[in-house]
Amino acid sequence: TYAQTDTDWQDAVFRKAAITQHSINLTGGNDKSRFYSSVGYFKQEGIMLGTDYQRVNFRINSEHNISKRFNFGQNLYFAYDDQQQENNA
Numbered sequence: 001t002y003a004q005t006d007t008d009w010q011d012a013v014f015r016k017a018a019i020t021q022h023s024i025n026l027t028g029g030n031d032k033s034r035f036y037s038s039v040g041y042f043k044q045e046g047i048m049l050g051t052d053y054q055r056v057n058f059r060i061n062s063e064h065n066i067s068k069r070f071n072f073g074q075n076l077y078f079a080y081d082d083q084q085q086e087n088n089a
Helices: 009-013
Strands: 019-029 033-045 052-065 071-084
Antiparallel strands (some): 019 033, 052 071
16 A cells, blocks of 8 residues: 555656757848748657657748749748657556
């Protein structure tokens, strides 16, 4: 029983969890072309031991004015994430 073992189960299973987030953004252009680019990293430790989440993402957007009637642009976004979960089967 709990009274006989003297174990703090919440302390044994849970922890303080840190969050880390970094991003770099770059933007620029002129009257004919504009662009935006970003790279990001996010990591969150889970409060339960054996759990965490992390994500890396990249984005680039651009727009080009070729003539008064024709514009060309693109949007590209890529993300990778990884999540660890405690399995209690």
